[in-house]
Amino acid sequence: MSLINMLFGKKQKTAGVARDRLQIIIAQERVKAQAPDYLPTLQKELLEVLSKYVRVSLDDIRISQEKQDGVDVLELNITLPEQKKV
């Protein structure tokens, strides 16, 4: 199975209210545990960048974080509003 099939979840039903969505995944692999952790900073910056272009409310953003085998993964799922700023 390719990566693209994993995005937005496999069994997502787009029936019902179909809205545009963005999914942002940041994975960080650190060889040394003491290497800088960019995820918290990148998450903050990403939300700032997004808010310049889209009027997203915090209710429309789901954030999850996972760690496995030295890889930290930050996942942001954003449901975009119907009205766009741009």
Added chain:
Amino acid sequence: MSLINMLFGKKQKTAGVARDRLQIIIAQERVKAQAPDYLPTLQKELLEVLSKYVRVSLDDIRISQEKQDGVDVLELNITLPEQKKV
């Protein structure tokens, strides 16, 4: 297979020169074809944000874009330098 296993490629060998890596994936699902395409803008902004924290050269960034079933996927693979700005 979970998403986390798909990141950085499944058969990545970390022997040899082990360096920290970042992988950023942005997937955009547009219900209507005429909905705004955020990927080019987000890509530019992301690289600007990254360059604030890490001294990455363009040689260390691989960018690929894919489209399937109404989902656009932008993938950035960044090999981090050994010396960090922070």
